[in-house]
Amino acid sequence: MKKVDGVAPATPTIQVIERMFALIDVLASREEPVPLKEIAERTGLHPSTTHRILNDLAIGRFVDRPEAGSYRLGMRLLELGNLVKGRLNVRDAALAPMRELHKQIQQPVNLSMRQGDEIVYIERAYSERSGMQVVRAIGGRAPLHLTSTGKLFLAADDPQRVRAYATRTGLSGHTRNSIAAARARARAVQGAPVRHRPGQRGAGAGRALHGRRHLRRPGPAGGRALDLRAG
Numbered sequence: 001m002k003k004v005d006g007v008a009p010a011t012p013t014i015q016v017i018e019r020m021f022a023l024i025d026v027l028a029s030r031e032e033p034v035p036l037k038e039i040a041e042r043t044g045l046h047p048s049t050t051h052r053i054l055n056d057l058a059i060g061r062f063v064d065r066p067e068a069g070s071y072r073l074g075m076r077l078l079e080l081g082n083l084v085k086g087r088l089n090v091r092d093a094a095l096a097p098m099r100e101l102h103k104q105i106q107q108p109v110n111l112s113m114r115q116g117d118e119i120v121y122i123e124r125a126y127s128e129r130s131g132m133q134v135v136r137a138i139g140g141r142a143p144l145h146l147t148s149t150g151k152l153f154l155a156a157d158d159p160q161r162v163r164a165y166a167t168r169t170g171l172s173g174h175t176r177n178s179i180a181a182a183r184a185r186a187r188a189v190q191g192a193p194v195r196h197r198p199g200q201r202g203a204g205a206g207r208a209l210h211g212r213r214h215l216r217r218p219g220p221a222g223g224r225a226l227d228l229r230a231g
Helices: 015-028 036-043 047-059 075-087 090-105 148-156 159-169 182-189
Strands: 063-067 070-073 109-115 118-125 141-143 207-209 212-218 224-230
Touching (some): 015 036, 015 047, 015 070, 036 047, 047 063, 090 118, 109 148
Parallel strands (some): 109 224
Antiparallel strands (some): 109 118, 118 141
């Protein structure tokens, strides 16, 4: 059997399972349905063998056949994926990478998730031997518009939901350095440049980190922290 896209996974002990995995990998590499002939060529299987296994997978809804001679991944995989996602403990999955990141940058790393109109800090990685740093208390909360990570969640919302958030919360500030004008807050949420008063902090620029967006932002007295969003 051919390698799929140059990847050589561990070989199952049951041949038909190995072939099934190869077929699913081919289907997963494309968003649109894949013709039977192409699937057979990429896996190195005979077309009749490919057809037989795909038909059995279609019975279990692991594969869909939108039209004769072409296949795509089935809805059963989505159902099973949602079950796995529901069991996933974000804190357990994130803690090891967070600690490794902290070792590399020597700054606290805070993980937060959205709960309604607030950010909730659910995990952290830091060293007590470090100097000035911003360490969030696990379980601590803050309004979305007053945190860098919260602004990332708002930036991912559509404009109507952001306006609804602004109406519900009034976009109130907690300190003299909070962005006071609603228009300026809206620009900060959208990632646009904002003019600040001397000493005032603003939103940073989002970056990609293993599929998540994060902000490195200044804290009080020059302390720094890296805030990660979950979800």
